[in-house]
Amino acid sequence: MTELSLGEFEFDCGESVPDLTVAYEEYGEFTGDNAVLVCHALTGSQHVAGRRRRGDTAGQAAAWWDDIVGPGKAIDTNEYYVVCANVPGSCYGSSGPPSEAPDGEPWGTRFPAVTVGDWTRAQRRLLDELGVPNLHAVVGGSVGGMNALDWAKQHPDGVERVVAVATGARLDAQxxxxxxxxxxxxxxxxxxxxxxxxxxxxxxxxxxxxxxxxxxxxxxxxxxxxxxxxxxxxxxxxxxxxxxxxxxxxxxxxxxxxxxxxxxxxxxxxxxxxxxxxxxxxMDSYDLAGGYDSDADALAAFDGEALVLSFTGDWHFTVEQGEALAEAVREGAGRVAHHVVESDHGHDAFLVEPESVGPPLDDFLADGVRGRAVSDTVEEADTGDDFAPVHTSLFSR
CATH class of the missing domain: 1.10.1740.110 (Rna Polymerase Sigma Factor; Chain: A)
Structure with a gap:
Protein backbone atom coordinates (compact mmCIF):
# COMPACT_ATOMS: atom_id res chain seq x y z
CA MET A 1 0.00 0.00 0.00
CA THR A 2 1.17 3.49 -0.86
CA GLU A 3 -0.23 6.72 0.51
CA LEU A 4 -0.14 9.96 -1.46
CA SER A 5 -1.02 13.46 -0.30
CA LEU A 6 -3.21 15.38 -2.74
CA GLY A 7 -3.16 18.66 -0.83
CA GLU A 8 -6.27 20.68 -0.09
CA PHE A 9 -9.47 19.07 -1.29
CA GLU A 10 -12.95 20.57 -1.40
CA PHE A 11 -15.85 18.14 -1.16
CA ASP A 12 -19.20 18.43 -2.89
CA CYS A 13 -20.73 19.47 0.44
CA GLY A 14 -18.63 22.67 0.30
CA GLU A 15 -16.28 21.74 3.15
CA SER A 16 -12.56 21.16 2.71
CA VAL A 17 -9.69 19.27 4.28
CA PRO A 18 -6.23 20.84 4.12
CA ASP A 19 -4.46 17.65 3.08
CA LEU A 20 -6.34 14.73 1.54
CA THR A 21 -4.45 11.44 1.70
CA VAL A 22 -5.34 8.63 -0.69
CA ALA A 23 -4.10 5.08 -0.14
CA TYR A 24 -3.65 3.05 -3.31
CA GLU A 25 -2.03 -0.01 -4.83
CA GLU A 26 -0.67 -0.35 -8.34
CA TYR A 27 0.06 -3.44 -10.41
CA GLY A 28 1.88 -3.84 -13.72
CA GLU A 29 3.74 -1.20 -15.70
CA PHE A 30 2.33 1.93 -17.32
CA THR A 31 3.05 2.17 -21.05
CA GLY A 32 1.00 5.24 -21.86
CA ASP A 33 -2.32 3.77 -22.94
CA ASN A 34 -2.87 0.70 -20.76
CA ALA A 35 -4.14 2.12 -17.46
CA VAL A 36 -7.12 0.44 -15.79
CA LEU A 37 -8.70 1.93 -12.68
CA VAL A 38 -10.53 -0.58 -10.46
CA CYS A 39 -13.11 0.90 -8.07
CA HIS A 40 -13.84 -1.08 -4.91
CA ALA A 41 -17.26 -1.75 -3.41
CA LEU A 42 -18.67 -0.32 -0.18
CA THR A 43 -16.33 -1.81 2.42
CA GLY A 44 -13.54 -2.95 0.14
CA SER A 45 -10.07 -1.51 -0.01
CA GLN A 46 -7.25 -0.72 -2.40
CA HIS A 47 -5.99 -4.28 -1.87
CA VAL A 48 -7.64 -5.72 -4.97
CA ALA A 49 -5.07 -8.39 -5.85
CA GLY A 50 -2.05 -10.33 -4.64
CA ARG A 51 -1.06 -11.80 -1.33
CA ARG A 52 -1.62 -9.81 1.80
CA ARG A 53 1.40 -7.85 2.92
CA ARG A 54 1.30 -7.60 6.68
CA GLY A 55 0.50 -4.08 7.82
CA ASP A 56 -0.16 -2.85 4.30
CA THR A 57 -3.92 -3.34 4.16
CA ALA A 58 -5.05 -1.86 7.49
CA GLY A 59 -7.06 -4.94 8.41
CA GLN A 60 -8.39 -5.90 4.98
CA ALA A 61 -7.16 -9.47 5.16
CA ALA A 62 -7.83 -10.72 1.64
CA ALA A 63 -7.43 -9.28 -1.81
CA TRP A 64 -11.07 -8.88 -2.77
CA TRP A 65 -10.75 -9.57 -6.54
CA ASP A 66 -7.61 -11.68 -6.70
CA ASP A 67 -9.33 -14.14 -9.04
CA ILE A 68 -9.89 -11.32 -11.56
CA VAL A 69 -6.81 -9.07 -11.29
CA GLY A 70 -3.29 -10.40 -11.76
CA PRO A 71 -0.86 -11.97 -14.24
CA GLY A 72 -2.76 -13.94 -16.86
CA LYS A 73 -6.15 -13.14 -15.32
CA ALA A 74 -9.09 -11.21 -16.75
CA ILE A 75 -7.51 -7.87 -15.86
CA ASP A 76 -4.04 -9.02 -16.84
CA THR A 77 -1.34 -7.13 -15.01
CA ASN A 78 1.18 -8.34 -17.59
CA GLU A 79 -0.74 -6.21 -20.09
CA TYR A 80 -2.45 -3.50 -18.05
CA TYR A 81 -1.29 -0.99 -15.47
CA VAL A 82 -3.88 -1.34 -12.72
CA VAL A 83 -4.60 1.18 -9.98
CA CYS A 84 -7.04 0.72 -7.10
CA ALA A 85 -7.51 3.53 -4.57
CA ASN A 86 -9.24 3.49 -1.21
CA VAL A 87 -12.02 6.10 -1.38
CA PRO A 88 -12.08 9.16 0.88
CA GLY A 89 -14.28 8.51 3.90
CA SER A 90 -13.11 4.91 4.25
CA CYS A 91 -10.77 3.49 6.88
CA TYR A 92 -8.07 1.67 4.93
CA GLY A 93 -5.51 4.44 4.69
CA SER A 94 -7.31 7.23 2.85
CA SER A 95 -8.52 10.28 4.75
CA GLY A 96 -11.76 9.62 6.60
CA PRO A 97 -13.40 9.78 10.02
CA PRO A 98 -10.75 7.65 11.81
CA SER A 99 -7.79 9.50 10.29
CA GLU A 100 -5.98 12.36 11.97
CA ALA A 101 -7.33 15.88 11.65
CA PRO A 102 -5.07 18.98 11.75
CA ASP A 103 -5.55 19.22 15.53
CA GLY A 104 -4.00 15.78 15.99
CA GLU A 105 -7.29 14.13 16.97
CA PRO A 106 -9.34 11.74 14.80
CA TRP A 107 -11.74 13.55 12.49
CA GLY A 108 -14.75 11.53 13.62
CA THR A 109 -17.97 13.08 12.36
CA ARG A 110 -16.17 16.38 11.79
CA PHE A 111 -14.94 14.89 8.53
CA PRO A 112 -16.85 16.39 5.58
CA ALA A 113 -19.69 14.41 4.05
CA VAL A 114 -18.48 12.48 1.01
CA THR A 115 -20.12 11.61 -2.31
CA VAL A 116 -19.35 9.25 -5.16
CA GLY A 117 -18.47 12.35 -7.15
CA ASP A 118 -15.82 13.18 -4.54
CA TRP A 119 -14.33 9.72 -5.03
CA THR A 120 -14.09 10.28 -8.78
CA ARG A 121 -12.40 13.66 -8.38
CA ALA A 122 -9.94 12.27 -5.82
CA GLN A 123 -9.08 9.42 -8.19
CA ARG A 124 -8.55 11.89 -11.03
CA ARG A 125 -6.20 13.90 -8.82
CA LEU A 126 -4.33 10.72 -7.85
CA LEU A 127 -3.92 9.65 -11.47
CA ASP A 128 -2.63 13.12 -12.34
CA GLU A 129 0.03 12.70 -9.65
CA LEU A 130 0.91 9.27 -11.06
CA GLY A 131 1.30 10.71 -14.56
CA VAL A 132 -1.75 8.93 -16.04
CA PRO A 133 -3.65 11.36 -18.31
CA ASN A 134 -6.22 8.93 -19.66
CA LEU A 135 -7.65 5.52 -18.82
CA HIS A 136 -8.05 2.55 -21.09
CA ALA A 137 -10.82 1.42 -18.77
CA VAL A 138 -12.46 1.95 -15.40
CA VAL A 139 -14.04 -1.10 -13.76
CA GLY A 140 -16.18 -1.30 -10.65
CA GLY A 141 -18.74 -3.48 -8.89
CA SER A 142 -21.71 -2.44 -6.72
CA VAL A 143 -21.14 1.15 -5.55
CA GLY A 144 -17.76 0.82 -7.30
CA GLY A 145 -19.83 0.43 -10.46
CA MET A 146 -21.53 3.73 -9.68
CA ASN A 147 -18.02 5.17 -9.31
CA ALA A 148 -17.14 3.78 -12.75
CA LEU A 149 -20.30 5.30 -14.26
CA ASP A 150 -19.44 8.61 -12.65
CA TRP A 151 -16.17 8.57 -14.56
CA ALA A 152 -18.11 8.38 -17.83
CA LYS A 153 -20.23 11.27 -16.60
CA GLN A 154 -17.48 13.54 -15.20
CA HIS A 155 -14.60 12.63 -17.53
CA PRO A 156 -16.16 11.30 -20.74
CA ASP A 157 -13.02 12.08 -22.75
CA GLY A 158 -10.69 10.57 -20.17
CA VAL A 159 -11.78 6.94 -20.35
CA GLU A 160 -12.23 4.65 -23.35
CA ARG A 161 -14.15 1.79 -21.75
CA VAL A 162 -16.37 1.51 -18.70
CA VAL A 163 -17.35 -1.72 -16.96
CA ALA A 164 -20.28 -1.43 -14.54
CA VAL A 165 -20.76 -4.69 -12.63
CA ALA A 166 -23.77 -5.50 -10.43
CA THR A 167 -24.79 -1.87 -10.19
CA GLY A 168 -27.39 0.68 -11.19
CA ALA A 169 -27.94 4.37 -11.74
CA ARG A 170 -29.31 4.73 -8.19
CA LEU A 171 -30.63 2.70 -5.27
CA ASP A 172 -34.32 1.89 -5.12
CA ALA A 173 -36.56 2.63 -2.14
CA GLN A 174 -36.27 -0.85 -0.59
CA MET A 283 -24.01 5.26 -2.10
CA ASP A 284 -27.57 6.18 -1.13
CA SER A 285 -27.24 9.72 -2.45
CA TYR A 286 -25.76 8.79 -5.82
CA ASP A 287 -28.02 9.50 -8.79
CA LEU A 288 -26.49 9.19 -12.25
CA ALA A 289 -29.00 11.70 -13.60
CA GLY A 290 -28.15 14.27 -10.91
CA GLY A 291 -27.69 17.67 -12.58
CA TYR A 292 -29.09 16.37 -15.88
CA ASP A 293 -32.49 15.66 -17.37
CA SER A 294 -31.97 11.88 -17.49
CA ASP A 295 -29.41 9.10 -17.23
CA ALA A 296 -28.97 9.22 -21.00
CA ASP A 297 -28.34 12.97 -20.86
CA ALA A 298 -25.74 12.44 -18.12
CA LEU A 299 -23.85 9.96 -20.35
CA ALA A 300 -24.40 11.79 -23.65
CA ALA A 301 -20.82 13.08 -23.84
CA PHE A 302 -19.34 9.61 -23.38
CA ASP A 303 -18.60 8.17 -26.83
CA GLY A 304 -16.58 5.18 -25.67
CA GLU A 305 -17.73 1.63 -25.00
CA ALA A 306 -19.47 0.19 -21.96
CA LEU A 307 -20.08 -3.27 -20.56
CA VAL A 308 -22.91 -3.70 -18.07
CA LEU A 309 -22.75 -6.97 -16.15
CA SER A 310 -25.87 -8.12 -14.27
CA PHE A 311 -26.81 -11.24 -12.29
CA THR A 312 -30.26 -12.79 -12.30
CA GLY A 313 -30.28 -13.50 -8.54
CA ASP A 314 -29.24 -9.96 -7.59
CA TRP A 315 -32.11 -7.98 -6.07
CA HIS A 316 -29.81 -5.23 -4.75
CA PHE A 317 -29.19 -4.14 -8.36
CA THR A 318 -31.50 -6.03 -10.67
CA VAL A 319 -31.15 -7.12 -14.29
CA GLU A 320 -33.79 -4.54 -15.16
CA GLN A 321 -31.66 -1.81 -13.61
CA GLY A 322 -28.71 -3.05 -15.63
CA GLU A 323 -30.72 -2.91 -18.83
CA ALA A 324 -31.82 0.63 -18.00
CA LEU A 325 -28.15 1.59 -17.71
CA ALA A 326 -27.37 -0.03 -21.04
CA GLU A 327 -30.27 1.81 -22.65
CA ALA A 328 -28.97 5.12 -21.30
CA VAL A 329 -25.61 4.50 -23.01
CA ARG A 330 -27.37 3.46 -26.23
CA GLU A 331 -29.31 6.70 -26.32
CA GLY A 332 -26.06 8.63 -26.22
CA ALA A 333 -22.97 8.33 -28.34
CA GLY A 334 -21.53 5.24 -26.67
CA ARG A 335 -21.67 1.57 -27.58
CA VAL A 336 -22.77 -0.93 -24.98
CA ALA A 337 -23.22 -4.61 -24.26
CA HIS A 338 -25.40 -5.89 -21.44
CA HIS A 339 -24.14 -9.27 -20.31
CA VAL A 340 -26.53 -11.12 -17.99
CA VAL A 341 -25.25 -14.01 -15.88
CA GLU A 342 -27.64 -16.71 -14.70
CA SER A 343 -26.81 -16.97 -11.01
CA ASP A 344 -28.53 -17.57 -7.68
CA HIS A 345 -25.72 -16.12 -5.58
CA GLY A 346 -27.33 -12.70 -5.29
CA HIS A 347 -25.42 -9.44 -5.26
CA ASP A 348 -22.21 -11.12 -4.09
CA ALA A 349 -22.03 -13.05 -7.37
CA PHE A 350 -19.58 -10.54 -8.83
CA LEU A 351 -17.14 -11.44 -6.04
CA VAL A 352 -17.68 -15.19 -5.80
CA GLU A 353 -18.17 -16.19 -9.45
CA PRO A 354 -14.92 -15.25 -11.22
CA GLU A 355 -15.67 -17.89 -13.86
CA SER A 356 -18.73 -15.85 -14.88
CA VAL A 357 -17.16 -12.40 -14.60
CA GLY A 358 -13.71 -13.09 -16.03
CA PRO A 359 -14.37 -14.09 -19.67
CA PRO A 360 -16.63 -11.18 -20.70
CA LEU A 361 -14.47 -8.71 -18.79
CA ASP A 362 -11.28 -10.04 -20.38
CA ASP A 363 -12.70 -9.89 -23.90
CA PHE A 364 -14.27 -6.47 -23.41
CA LEU A 365 -11.02 -4.92 -22.21
CA ALA A 366 -9.26 -6.33 -25.26
CA ASP A 367 -11.88 -5.96 -27.99
CA GLY A 368 -14.72 -3.84 -26.64
CA VAL A 369 -18.33 -4.81 -27.27
CA ARG A 370 -17.21 -7.08 -30.12
CA GLY A 371 -15.24 -9.29 -27.75
CA ARG A 372 -16.09 -12.95 -28.17
CA ALA A 373 -17.48 -13.65 -24.69
CA VAL A 374 -19.44 -10.40 -24.84
CA SER A 375 -20.80 -10.72 -28.36
CA ASP A 376 -21.93 -14.27 -27.64
CA THR A 377 -24.70 -12.72 -25.55
CA VAL A 378 -25.61 -9.79 -27.77
CA GLU A 379 -27.07 -9.32 -31.19
CA GLU A 380 -26.22 -6.53 -33.59
CA ALA A 381 -29.13 -4.28 -34.48
CA ASP A 382 -29.78 -3.81 -38.17
CA THR A 383 -29.18 -0.06 -38.09
CA GLY A 384 -26.36 0.42 -40.58
CA ASP A 385 -23.28 1.77 -38.83
CA ASP A 386 -25.00 2.17 -35.47
CA PHE A 387 -23.99 -0.75 -33.31
CA ALA A 388 -26.46 -1.27 -30.48
CA PRO A 389 -25.95 -4.71 -28.94
CA VAL A 390 -28.49 -6.02 -26.44
CA HIS A 391 -28.73 -9.09 -24.28
CA THR A 392 -30.65 -11.64 -26.34
CA SER A 393 -32.54 -13.29 -23.51
CA LEU A 394 -34.15 -9.95 -22.67
CA PHE A 395 -35.51 -9.34 -26.14
CA SER A 396 -35.97 -12.68 -27.93
CA ARG A 397 -38.33 -14.54 -25.65
Missing amino acids: CLALEAIARRAITTDPDWDGGDYYPGDGPVQGLALARQVGHVMYLSKSSMEKKFGRRSAGMDAARDAFELDPAAGFFPYREVESYLDYNGERFAERFDANSYLYLTRA
Missing part, protein backbone atom coordinates in the same frame (compact mmCIF):
# COMPACT_ATOMS: atom_id res chain seq x y z
CA CYS A 175 -32.47 -0.70 -0.51
CA LEU A 176 -32.58 2.86 0.81
CA ALA A 177 -34.83 1.65 3.63
CA LEU A 178 -32.52 -1.20 4.58
CA GLU A 179 -29.48 1.08 4.52
CA ALA A 180 -31.32 3.48 6.84
CA ILE A 181 -32.02 0.64 9.29
CA ALA A 182 -28.35 -0.32 9.22
CA ARG A 183 -27.29 3.22 10.08
CA ARG A 184 -29.85 3.38 12.90
CA ALA A 185 -28.27 0.24 14.36
CA ILE A 186 -24.98 2.14 14.63
CA THR A 187 -26.24 5.51 15.83
CA THR A 188 -28.54 4.02 18.51
CA ASP A 189 -25.70 1.99 20.02
CA PRO A 190 -24.71 3.92 23.18
CA ASP A 191 -21.05 3.25 22.37
CA TRP A 192 -21.34 5.30 19.17
CA ASP A 193 -21.32 8.40 21.41
CA GLY A 194 -22.22 10.78 18.61
CA GLY A 195 -19.30 9.48 16.57
CA ASP A 196 -16.76 10.55 19.18
CA TYR A 197 -15.65 7.11 20.33
CA TYR A 198 -11.93 7.28 19.51
CA PRO A 199 -9.82 5.72 20.95
CA GLY A 200 -11.74 2.57 21.66
CA ASP A 201 -13.81 -0.05 19.92
CA GLY A 202 -16.87 2.11 19.39
CA PRO A 203 -20.32 0.72 18.61
CA VAL A 204 -19.32 -2.89 18.02
CA GLN A 205 -22.82 -4.32 18.33
CA GLY A 206 -24.37 -1.58 16.24
CA LEU A 207 -21.83 -2.02 13.44
CA ALA A 208 -22.21 -5.81 13.56
CA LEU A 209 -25.99 -5.45 13.22
CA ALA A 210 -25.54 -3.02 10.34
CA ARG A 211 -23.36 -5.56 8.57
CA GLN A 212 -25.96 -8.26 9.15
CA VAL A 213 -28.50 -6.13 7.29
CA GLY A 214 -25.96 -5.76 4.50
CA HIS A 215 -25.35 -9.50 4.29
CA VAL A 216 -29.06 -10.17 3.85
CA MET A 217 -29.10 -7.61 1.01
CA TYR A 218 -26.16 -9.28 -0.73
CA LEU A 219 -27.60 -12.81 -0.75
CA SER A 220 -30.52 -14.13 -2.79
CA LYS A 221 -33.50 -15.94 -1.33
CA SER A 222 -32.57 -19.18 -3.08
CA SER A 223 -28.91 -19.03 -2.04
CA MET A 224 -29.89 -18.53 1.59
CA GLU A 225 -32.29 -21.44 1.43
CA LYS A 226 -29.59 -23.71 -0.03
CA LYS A 227 -26.92 -22.55 2.38
CA PHE A 228 -28.93 -22.49 5.61
CA GLY A 229 -32.53 -23.59 5.24
CA ARG A 230 -34.14 -23.76 8.68
CA ARG A 231 -31.38 -25.86 10.21
CA SER A 232 -30.41 -25.41 13.83
CA ALA A 233 -26.81 -24.63 14.71
CA GLY A 234 -27.29 -25.68 18.33
CA MET A 235 -27.21 -23.37 21.30
CA ASP A 236 -23.51 -24.05 21.79
CA ALA A 237 -22.92 -22.09 18.59
CA ALA A 238 -24.60 -18.93 19.89
CA ARG A 239 -22.28 -15.94 19.70
CA ASP A 240 -21.34 -13.99 22.82
CA ALA A 241 -21.70 -10.57 21.19
CA PHE A 242 -25.50 -10.52 21.25
CA GLU A 243 -27.55 -11.15 24.36
CA LEU A 244 -30.34 -13.65 23.77
CA ASP A 245 -33.85 -13.12 25.10
CA PRO A 246 -35.04 -15.30 28.01
CA ALA A 247 -37.21 -17.50 25.79
CA ALA A 248 -34.37 -18.24 23.39
CA GLY A 249 -33.43 -21.49 25.09
CA PHE A 250 -36.74 -23.04 24.08
CA PHE A 251 -36.19 -22.33 20.38
CA PRO A 252 -33.44 -23.32 17.93
CA TYR A 253 -30.51 -21.03 17.28
CA ARG A 254 -30.46 -21.40 13.54
CA GLU A 255 -27.52 -21.66 11.16
CA VAL A 256 -28.54 -18.46 9.43
CA GLU A 257 -28.39 -16.62 12.77
CA SER A 258 -24.99 -18.10 13.54
CA TYR A 259 -23.69 -17.06 10.11
CA LEU A 260 -24.91 -13.49 10.52
CA ASP A 261 -23.60 -13.19 14.07
CA TYR A 262 -20.18 -14.53 13.13
CA ASN A 263 -19.76 -12.30 10.09
CA GLY A 264 -21.10 -9.27 11.90
CA GLU A 265 -18.56 -9.73 14.69
CA ARG A 266 -15.66 -10.25 12.28
CA PHE A 267 -16.63 -7.17 10.28
CA ALA A 268 -16.79 -5.00 13.40
CA GLU A 269 -13.19 -6.01 14.15
CA ARG A 270 -11.87 -4.62 10.85
CA PHE A 271 -14.07 -1.67 9.88
CA ASP A 272 -14.87 1.73 11.33
CA ALA A 273 -18.48 2.53 12.23
CA ASN A 274 -18.30 6.19 11.22
CA SER A 275 -16.83 5.19 7.85
CA TYR A 276 -19.75 2.82 7.37
CA LEU A 277 -22.15 5.70 7.95
CA TYR A 278 -20.28 7.94 5.51
CA LEU A 279 -19.94 5.38 2.72
CA THR A 280 -23.52 4.14 2.85
CA ARG A 281 -24.76 7.72 2.61
CA ALA A 282 -22.51 8.30 -0.39
